Amino acid sequence: MFNASASLAARPQIDKAHRRVAGDTVNDMWQSNVALASSALLLCLGGSAGCGSPPASPMGQSLTRFPEDAFPIPVDNQPTPARVELGRLLFFDPVLSANRKVACASCHLPERALADARHVGAALAIESGGVLPRSTPTIFNVRFQHSQFWDGRADSLESLALMPVENELEMGSSRDKAVRDVAAVPQYQTLFREAYGGEVDENSLRRAIAAFLRTVTANQAPVDKYLAGNEQALSADAASGFALFFGKARCSRCHYLPLFAGTEGPAFVATEFRITGVPERGKSELTRDIGRAGVLGLPEQDAAELRHAFKAPTLRNIDKTAPYMHNGAFDTLEQVLDFYDRGPESRGYSVPNLDFVMQPGPLRLSSDEKRQLLAFLREGLTDVSGLPGVPASVPSGLVPGGTPPPLD
Numbered sequence: 472m473f474n475a476s477a478s479l480a481a482r483p484q485i486d487k488a489h490r491r492v493a494g495d496t497v498n499d500m501w502q503s504n505v506a507l508a509s510s511a512l513l514l515c516l517g518g519s520a521g522c523g524s525p526p527a528s529p530m531g532q533s534l535t536r537f538p539e540d541a542f543p544i545p546v547d548n549q550p551t552p553a554r555v556e557l558g559r560l561l562f563f564d565p566v567l568s569a570n571r572k573v574a575c576a577s578c579h580l581p582e583r584a585l586a587d588a589r590h591v592g593a594a595l596a597i598e599s600g601g602v603l604p605r606s607t608p609t610i611f612n613v614r615f616q617h618s619q620f621w622d623g624r625a626d627s628l629e630s631l632a633l634m635p636v637e638n639e640l641e642m643g644s645s646r647d648k649a650v651r652d653v654a655a656v657p658q659y660q661t662l663f664r665e666a667y668g669g670e671v672d673e674n675s676l677r678r679a680i681a682a683f684l685r686t687v688t689a690n691q692a693p694v695d696k697y698l699a700g701n702e703q704a705l706s707a708d709a710a711s712g713f714a715l716f717f718g719k720a721r722c723s724r725c726h727y728l729p730l731f732a733g734t735e736g737p738a739f740v741a742t743e744f745r746i747t748g749v750p751e752r753g754k755s756e757l758t759r760d761i762g763r764a765g766v767l768g769l770p771e772q773d774a775a776e777l778r779h780a781f782k783a784p785t786l787r788n789i790d791k792t793a794p795y796m797h798n799g800a801f802d803t804l805e806q807v808l809d810f811y812d813r814g815p816e817s818r819g820y821s822v823p824n825l826d827f828v829m830q831p832g833p834l835r836l837s838s839d840e841k842r843q844l845l846a847f848l849r850e851g852l853t854d855v856s857g858l859p860g861v862p863a864s865v866p867s868g869l870v871p872g873g874t875p876p877p878l879d
């Protein structure tokens with residue numbers, strides 16, 4: 472199930488199939504719900520029964536109601552408090568990096584909803600500085616996606632866990648060195664024995680980090696209460712923005728409920744990659760990053776079709792994670808909305824295989840509608856109550872959270 476090469480071969484078929492479906496079940500369910508709600512409102516004006524009752528929440532729209540088997544947890548890494556706590560300590564401990572200064576939390580900052588404030592990440596492993604190729608995404612709700620990273624090159628959290636450690640720009644270490652460095656700390660030896668019943672090794676190191684990542688969730692935003700039937704949970708503007716998101720603005724055609732990301736219900740079996748044609752930052756030309764197409768192991772034909780495709784990321788906590796897109800092309804949500812609103816014609820460059828949802832041209836959102844959409848994105852989707860606590864100290868004795876990245 473967690474075999475990387477097998478699922479890399481299988482998933483592009485799903486990607487393509489999904490891109491060609493002209494509508495999506497969950498979205499359509501909402502469309503009909505919104506339609507039902509408006510007709511109920513009309514009936515209300517006519518004095519009929521049913522007035523004031525909120526639209527019924529469609530099934531499966533809550534993060535807490537995902538189908539049980541949609542995001543399986545490996546049998547050898549079922550969560551226990553000891554495993555999760557060990558993973559949390561490792562996440563904040565710079566012991567995993569070669570220079571003993573970089574922790575996972577150096578780039579995934581709690582005060583930025585576990586992203587950072589930079590256009591693209593900082594190459595913290597390099598003394599002389601430099602940048603990473605892409606921006607740092609939040610890690611909220613990563614357990615609810617089948618593909619990790621902007622291009623989906625990792626398909627499980629266990630397989631992702633040591634990639635930043637080995638990345639020469641990020642933490643600059645190696646699997647072996649990280650295992651040795653962690654095992655050299657007596658407190659970790661005890662914690663690993665308690666959590667995994669043995670010595671520190673590569674497998675238990677991966678599992679501890681993944682076990683922690685699975686616990687970092689955000690599902691208490693105002694939109695969750697709204698979806699549960701509390702109409703007061705969104706302001707009037709945000710509620711209008713919510714309707715626009717599922718209607719005229721077409722956002723829900725790619726950012727699906729309940730993650731507001733490319734993992735589509737009702738089965739939630741795949742995470743989608745879409746071609747929106749984001750520009751190079753500050754330029755009027757297509758991004759040079761080929762995204763999904765650059766992932767090793769894709770059949771040639773799929774790679775060609777997925778050039779410049781990126782994972783449709785979660786919009787939960789989007790207010791806190793600027794700048795936006797894989798390359799930080801946009802500094803503000805206003806700029807993101809303008810990008811979608813203007814449509815492909817006005818961009819001054821063409822985009823091969825542009826997603827069919829983007830093709831019909833400008834959205835023609837009025838300034839009021841943009842304000843309402845922004846209100847929804849900002850107030851409706853924000854919930855950082857599930858942020859992990861920063862430990863007062865970490866077993867290595869190094870600085871918890873490591874060195875923060877320089878501003879860019």
Ligand code: HEC
Nearest residue numbers: 574575578592593595605606607608613619620621635641
């Ligand atoms: C130097 C900065 C940096 C450090 C350190 C770092 N990350 Fe990241 N992280 C990034 C960037 C940048 C990306 C996006 C890379 C890409 O998509 O190609 C990312 C992506 C991720 C993702 C995928 C999220 C998604 O939605 O696809 C996870 C999960 C993650 N990192 C966890 C970790 C863990 C665990 C550690 C520590 C072992 C860590 N990161 C250390 C910068 C960093």
Ligand code: HEC
Nearest residue numbers: 720721722725745749781782783784795796797811826828
């Ligand atoms: C055709 C599919 C599609 C549609 C329609 C779409 N998005 Fe996206 N969205 C994506 C993809 C794919 C990305 C990542 C693109 C990239 O990084 O190059 C993205 C990125 C974003 C981001 C940046 C996320 C981050 O973490 O940096 C925001 C904000 C966003 N979209 C909001 C919206 C809104 C609001 C709408 C409706 C007006 C919308 N999207 C419509 C697919 C789509």
